[in-house]
Amino acid sequence: MKKILPFFSYLFHPVFIPLIGTLFYIVLDESYFSFSQLVVLLLQIVIITLFLPVAFFFLLRTFGKIDNIMLSDISQRKIPLLLQTMLFSVLVTKSITLDRFPELHYFFLAGIISSVIAFLLLFIKTKSSIHLIGSSALTVFVIGLSYHNEVNIINTIVFMMVMNGFIASSRLEMKAHTHKELLIGFLVGALPQIGLLYLWL
Template sequence: MKKILPLFSYLFHPIFIPLFGTIFYLFFIPNYFEFNQKYLLLIQILIITIFIPISFYYLLRTLGKVDSMMVSELSQRKIPLIIQAVLIVTLIQKSITIDRVPELFFFFFGGLISTLLTLIFLFGKIKASIHMIGISSLTAFVVGLSLHNQVNFIYYIAFLILMNGVIASSRLAMKAHTNIELGIGFLVGLIPQVALGFFWL
C-alpha cells in the first residue's frame, strides 16, 4: 500500500486542481456554453495553470531554486507561490470574470486567497500542505455546485472526501508533511471556498 499511496500525490498534484474544477463545471452541470466555448476555456486554463507553471518550474530548477515538483522545502516555495498568484490574478481579470462565469471566478478567487495565506504562513515558518489545499478546495467547490444547481453529486463528493484522506495518507507516507501541516492545508483550502460560497450559492 505504501508503494501505491505516492501515486495519488502525482495524480492529484495541486497543478491539476484548477483543471479538474473547470472540467467539472463545464461538463457535469447545465450551463449555457457551446461546445467550442468550453474547449477554448479549457485551453486557456491548461496554458495558464499547467503549461506556464511547468515552464517556470524547469527554469527555476535550472537555476537551482527548486529541486523537485513537490517543492517540499520552505525556502523553495515563495517564488512558485508568487508566480501562481500572478497567474490566477491574470485569469480572473481576463478570462474567468465574475460576470461571465461567477462560479468559476469564486473558485479561482478562493484559490488566490489560499495561495496568499500559504505565502503568509511561509514568512512565519509554517508549512501548509498544498496538496491538501488543492483537494479540499476542489471538494468544497463540487459540493457548492451540487447545492447551487440542485444536482445529486453524492458519489463524486464521496469520492473526493475519500481522496482527502488518501492524499493525506500519501503525503504522510512520503514523509512530506506532519499531521498539523496537513490539517492547516485542509483548512486553508476549505475555508476560503466555503466563505466565498455565500456570494454565489
C-alpha cells in the same frame, strides 16, 4: 499499500486541480456554452495553470531554485506560490470574469486567497500542504456546484472526501508533511471556498 500511496501525490498534484475544477464546472453547471467557448475556456486553463507553471518549474530547477516538483523545502515555495497567485489573478480579471463564469470566478478567487495565506505562512516558518489546499478547495467547490445546480452526485462527493484522506496519507508516507501541516493545508484550501460560497449559491 505503502507502495501505492505516493501515487496519489502525483495523480492529484496541485497543478492539476484548476483543470479538474473547470471540468466539474462544465459538466455540472446549468449554463449553456457553445463548443467554441468551452474550447477557449479549457485552452486558457491548460495554458495558464498547467503549461506555464510546468515551464517555470523547469526554469527554476535549471537555476537551482527548487529541487523537485513536490517543493518540500519552505524556502523553495515562495516563488511558485507567488507565480500561482499572479496566474490566477490574470484568469479572474481577464478571462474567468464574474459576468461570464461566476461560479468558476469565485473558485479561482478563493484559490488566490489560499495561495496568499500559504505564502504568508512561510514567513512564520509554517508549511501548509499545497496538495491538501488543492484537494480540499476542489471538494468544497464540487459540493457547492452540486447544491447550486441541484445535482445529486453524492457518490462523487464521497469519493473526493476519501481521496482527501488518501492524499493526506500519501504526503505522510512520503514524509513531506506532519499532521499539523496537513490540517493547516486542508483549512487554508477549504475555508476561503466556504467563505465565498454565499456569493454564488
